Every structure is written in C-alpha cells, then in structure tokens.
Amino acid sequence: MLSVRVIPVLLLRRSGLVKTVRFRNAAYVGDPINIVRIFSEKEVDELILTEIRATKDGKRPDFELLEQIASEAFMPICYGGGVRSVDDATRILRLGMEKVSINTAALERPSLVQELATELGSQCVVASVDVQKDALGRYQVFSHADRPVPETNPLRWIDRLIRLGAGEILLNAVDRDGTMEGFDLTLLRLVRGRFDVPVIACGGASDLGNMRAAVREGALSAVGVGARFIYEGPYRAVLVSYLTRSEIESLSAGVVS
Amino acid sequence: MSVCVRCVLDESANVTFDADGVCTFCHFLDNRKLAVSPANREAEFARIVRQIKELGRGRRYDCVMGLSGGIDSSYAVLVAVRAGLRPLVVHVDNGWNTELAVLNIERVVRGLDLDLVTHVIDWEEFRGIQLSLLRAGVVDLELVSDHAIIAGMYHTARRQRLKVIVTGDNEATESVLPEGWNHHRKTDLRNIRAINRAYERAPMTTFPALSSVGVALHRRLLGIRNIGLLSYTDYNKERAFTELERAVGYRRYAGKHFESVITRFYQGYILPTKFGIDKRRYHYSLLIRSGQMTREEALADLENPPYPPHLAAADKIYVCKKFGISVEEFDRMMREPPRPHSDFASDDALMRRLIGLLARARSVRARVKVFTGV
Numbered sequence: 001m002l003s004v005r006v007i008p009v010l011l012l013r014r015s016g017l018v019k020t021v022r023f024r025n026a027a028y029v030g031d032p033i034n035i036v037r038i039f040s041e042k043e044v045d046e047l048i049l050t051e052i053r054a055t056k057d058g059k060r061p062d063f064e065l066l067e068q069i070a071s072e073a074f075m076p077i078c079y080g081g082g083v084r085s086v087d088d089a090t091r092i093l094r095l096g097m098e099k100v101s102i103n104t105a106a107l108e109r110p111s112l113v114q115e116l117a118t119e120l121g122s123q124c125v126v127a128s129v130d131v132q133k134d135a136l137g138r139y140q141v142f143s144h145a146d147r148p149v150p151e152t153n154p155l156r157w158i159d160r161l162i163r164l165g166a167g168e169i170l171l172n173a174v175d176r177d178g179t180m181e182g183f184d185l186t187l188l189r190l191v192r193g194r195f196d197v198p199v200i201a202c203g204g205a206s207d208l209g210n211m212r213a214a215v216r217e218g219a220l221s222a223v224g225v226g227a228r229f230i231y232e233g234p235y236r237a238v239l240v241s242y243l244t245r246s247e248i249e250s251l252s253a254g255v256v257s
Numbered sequence: 258m259s260v261c262v263r264c265v266l267d268e269s270a271n272v273t274f275d276a277d278g279v280c281t282f283c284h285f286l287d288n289r290k291l292a293v294s295p296a297n298r299e300a301e302f303a304r305i306v307r308q309i310k311e312l313g314r315g316r317r318y319d320c321v322m323g324l325s326g327g328i329d330s331s332y333a334v335l336v337a338v339r340a341g342l343r344p345l346v347v348h349v350d351n352g353w354n355t356e357l358a359v360l361n362i363e364r365v366v367r368g369l370d371l372d373l374v375t376h377v378i379d380w381e382e383f384r385g386i387q388l389s390l391l392r393a394g395v396v397d398l399e400l401v402s403d404h405a406i407i408a409g410m411y412h413t414a415r416r417q418r419l420k421v422i423v424t425g426d427n428e429a430t431e432s433v434l435p436e437g438w439n440h441h442r443k444t445d446l447r448n449i450r451a452i453n454r455a456y457e458r459a460p461m462t463t464f465p466a467l468s469s470v471g472v473a474l475h476r477r478l479l480g481i482r483n484i485g486l487l488s489y490t491d492y493n494k495e496r497a498f499t500e501l502e503r504a505v506g507y508r509r510y511a512g513k514h515f516e517s518v519i520t521r522f523y524q525g526y527i528l529p530t531k532f533g534i535d536k537r538r539y540h541y542s543l544l545i546r547s548g549q550m551t552r553e554e555a556l557a558d559l560e561n562p563p564y565p566p567h568l569a570a571a572d573k574i575y576v577c578k579k580f581g582i583s584v585e586e587f588d589r590m591m592r593e594p595p596r597p598h599s600d601f602a603s604d605d606a607l608m609r610r611l612i613g614l615l616a617r618a619r620s621v622r623a624r625v626k627v628f629t630g631v
Contacts, residue, residue, distance in 0.1 A: 031380035041356035
C-alpha cells in the first residue's frame, strides 16, 4: 500500500512565516525562503503554504516572493491565500508551484472551483475547509475572513466542493490549530470513507501515536502538520523538524486499505 | 609570500617573521596567558562545574548554553551534561541555518533531553543590517551574527535569572584572530548601528542588541559570568565528532561552519575574494599548535580551494536571493576596495574611558586600603 503523505503546513504573513494557535496570535517563526529550503533538504513529501493576510488586506498573492520560495523547493508545493481567479492560479502554477488551494474565494463564489478544475485540472485544485465547533458542539464551516458561509454543514460543503471539481480537501480543525493537543478524531471519523478525493487532515498533530490514530480513524492518505514541525519543547523554540522515512511508514501500519 | 616555519600564517595575516622565520602570531600565542594551563585542567574543570552547580542549586537550570548546531557548541553541551550540569539551551536563528544545523540541534536537544529556547531574529531586520555590512565593505560580515548570539545569551540569562553562560569557546582551536581579520569587539553595537544607518537603515527593534556597556552591566550588576567550557578540557575535534555521533546520532560534516550558509560563504568566498584572507590558515595554525594536524597536512590542504567551487557558485546565487540583490551587484561589491570598521562610529573611545575609570577606581580603592588598613 502507499505510505501516508505527511505534509508540513506553513503560514505566510506578508513576507514572514508565522504560526497561529486556533487561527489567532500569529507568532513570527522566520524567513520563508530559508525554512522552505530546510524542509526541501529534509525531503518532505509535499508542502502546503498558506498566506493568511492577503484576503483580509484585499491583496493579490506576492508572486515575486512565491517565485523565490518555489525556486528553493524540490517537492510539490500547494499555495493558498488571495487566489481569486483562474489567472491568479495559472500564474502560481507557472512560478513552479504544483497546486493551488482556495478557501474564502470558494465561499464567496463556489463556481470558481469549477472554473479552476476545468481550466487547470482537478489534480491541482485543493479546496480548503475550516471547521469549528459551535456552542452546541456541532461542527460548522468557519470563515476566517468573516464571509457568509453558503453551507454550514462541513460534510455537505465538502460534497459540493468535490462535485465542483476539487481534487483534494484540506480539512482544518480550527480548535486544534497550533495546539499540538492531537487531531480531532471525532471529526476524522465523520469524514472517514465518505469522499472519493483525498482529505488532508490538519490541526493538532502531536506525537507519532496521535498521527497514527488519526490515519487509522479517518482512513487518511494525508496529514497536514504545522506547529509540530516548527516548534520544539516546552518553550515552543523554533526548530524545523520532520519525520524519518521509517516513522512515516509506521503511520499506515494497521490501516486496512 | 613567505610562510611561518612553525604555523601556516603568511603576510596576509599582517605578521612579520623573526630571523628563524617564526611569525609574530606564534610569538603572541607563546606568550599568551592561557586561562587554564593543561596541567591543572582537570582540577579547574571540576572546580568550575562545582561552582556552577552551587549557583544553580534548587533551580531548574544552572546555566545558559548557546547552541549553533556546529561542533564546538554541540560538544560543549555534551560535556556539560556529562558533568552533571543542567543547561537551558539557547539558539539564535539569523535566517541562515542549514538543514545540518537544525538536525544537529534537534539531535543534541532531544538526545540529551534538554530544554531549548530560540531567538528568531526578524529576517527583514537582519537582512538589512547584514547587507549594510556587505555594502560598507568592512571585513566582519558576521559581526551582526556574533553580536546577536552574545546578546541573546545574556538576555536569556537575565530573564531566567541565571548567573552563568557556558559556551563552546576554547583556547585550543580559537584565539583572537590576526590583526584586521575581524572587528575586535563583537559587542560594538555603535559600529553596527552606524554602518546600518549609512546604508540600509533597517529597523533594529527585535534584533537582540547589547552594547559593550550593556555587557559590562550584566556582568557587574547582575553577576553574570561567561565561561568557555572547552578550554578546561583536552579539546580534540575529531574525538568530539565521534563522541557526539555515538551519544546523540550527531551528523558529522567536513567543512568549517557548515551550520550556516552565510558563514561558509563568507569564509570560503568573500574573505578570500575581497580581502585576500584565507581563514583556514588561522584554523590550521591552531590545530597544528594543539597537535591535531601536522604542518605538512595543512600546507597540502591549503592547495585546495577553500570550499568546492560548485558549492560556492550555488551559495552565491542563494545569498544574493536572500539579500534581494543581483549577482552583478554582488560581484561589483566584491571588486570595491575594503573599508576599515573604524571609518564608522564605534564604542572604542568610550570603552577606553571606562577601562581607565575602572583602573583608577581600583587604584584609589587600593590606596584607601593601604591608608586606612580596611
């Protein structure tokens, strides 16, 4: 069977990398060009790079910076943040990124997913979905840019995105983001086996055992990891790390595929 | 070019030779008062460790230790832990770390079960300050990194209320550099600020800064001491690599300072190209003195380029990309004549006055003592 894809998730804020906790309190962690280079030398499977200010500032992606970042990477990169048109996405792919992810733009205009899939092919269109529990403990689609949400039920929203042509779903558990307290296994059981495109579960990755549990409970083919690969120890010291090949192999142990 | 008969320094190190062909740097090192003489190393090591433990009794840590991921600092941490010290490890990240550096930091910290604190310098600030040094054409491009590391360690010691900073500084493989090979005082914040003001004017708000006076205050008022632990051991790099490999799975590396792209590019390309300085001459001379290399081996190796040309070419492209300058512009800077650090403001005069004042104060105290018998 294929081994699980373990994907570092980096957050870009203007020209610096940051890490958030529950989508808040962004802390500076360093220069994207150097950190991407280090991940590249660690031979990571893929990388997800999300710009968190562009949409809020009403800005386009910083194509010049993205080009510099892409030139340091030997692995596929998925970029998201401020992508609002087929034009934007085409430029990003031309710079040397392999995939584009959209979040707010899809909430505002779901048909953009369809346009992207038609023009560029589903394999490079990732739909990013942020999920948060409401006061009653129900999972709700959440918009970090405070946009009205066309569909509050995450499962139904993901169904719709896939129908529109999304080739992959990046599922962010907002309440777990940056906590390193473990993946939300309840949420992962909900999505287990439901969709016929890969779901990249993100938010809360802690230790190997927890990643293994996430892969098992969600029957996942990919996990996204943020804080765990950027921070070290009780003081959240900034130190880039990854898993060894044998650790990655061990994630799919016990998963019946 | 004549080369010293004992070491491998030549005129590029601004040395002269005596009638026997021995250079002034060799004489300087012969007359250097070692902090620790080889004969009482062990006793001194035990004493210093006992003192550090004493000062840290009942606390979570007993010292701050800097860790770059390079061999000296990594080995110092291993030696400290084996001696029973409980260091809080500090890493100052200037945006030039290699994968090798972060991997080795990870292995040391996890392997020895230590706590790590990092100070990530805002890259836009660091880029501007270091680019200013490059534009100024002064010899010490790493002044800004060394300054930040020292500042980061003192700041951490102060915040954690720790009295001792332990480093990998050692007398076996390093001493003061030959005249004109670097800026003599790494805490010369005034010089850094002046050079930055003259060129990039980068903000210096998060940059870990600590002036020479600041260091003096930390030492005198807070009683923070700085100890180069490896001077108290029979430090041998080859053995250090082997022990670290065994203890924590440390990854060995060949070149000097491969923990940082800018450091290896600076020493391997910028210094030789623009300043006619090959730092290997100095490193090898000290290795020869401490019996870790023969003069023949050193001379043979000096025939090779400082580091592989293909790596130099790749590093050059990367360095220019990180600085946000074109390769043409960089090459132009390499052709411009060097400028001394003293062309810019510095804290030299102030430090001379301070040292004079302290000396006077001491002599006054001594006279009072004689006079009153107190």
